[in-house]
Amino acid sequence: MSRPSDVTAALAMDAVAEAAGVLKAATFDKVFVQAPELVLRAVPVATSAQLSVTRHGDRQPAFSRADRVRLGERQVVPSPAPNSLSLSLRTHDRWATGALVLTSETSEDLTGAAALTAELMVILIEEAIERAHAADVITQLRRELAAARDVGIALAAASNGLDVATVLQMLGDLDPDAGQGFAPNDDQLISAEAAGSDVPLLRLLPGGGA
Structure with missing residues (x-):
């Protein structure tokens, strides 16, 4: 019999695989807009995800955000002490830098499997941005x-x-x-x-x- 944690991990990996397919040949704009929502699918304990990206030549970062309430997935009961997880983002050629910030407004922590899944998503986003930039060049x-x-x-x-x-x-x-x-x-x-x-x-x- 599968434990709840095993089921959650399996669903997270399925969401990561789905994200990889969506972002495989995506333009930069598509990656930028869709990434936060894809992150929420992969990290179910997170209630919001914000992606910030600064491309070479940009004067300031651009922000893209998704949260479960706006997506209509569920109502969130705020926690007395919301927690967050911030992961840096940088392409190998340093054409783009930024960060992915996840927030949990529930009592669930963004640690362990959630943090690992978020790191996998950052890698996917970095690679997708690199491919989009290469295609443009x-x-x-x-x-x-x-x-x-x-x-x-x-x-x-x-x-x-x-x-x-x-x-x-x-x-x-x-x-x-x-x-x-x-x-x-x-x-x-x-x-x-x-x-x-x-x-x-x-x-x-x-x-x-x-």
């Missing part, structure tokens, strides 16, 4: 590389007295993949002046080979 790099390649092709065409279509054809003859991702689109033209030529520069179409 990769997206930005792809965009910048695509723009640089676009400009390079247009400049090569102008300096050799060719049109862009001819240069793309030449690239395609050399490498079938090299000329992909470029196509004329009136909404995505760069001004010719930006390239120092009379030839309009073509932006990469969304989804083009980056």
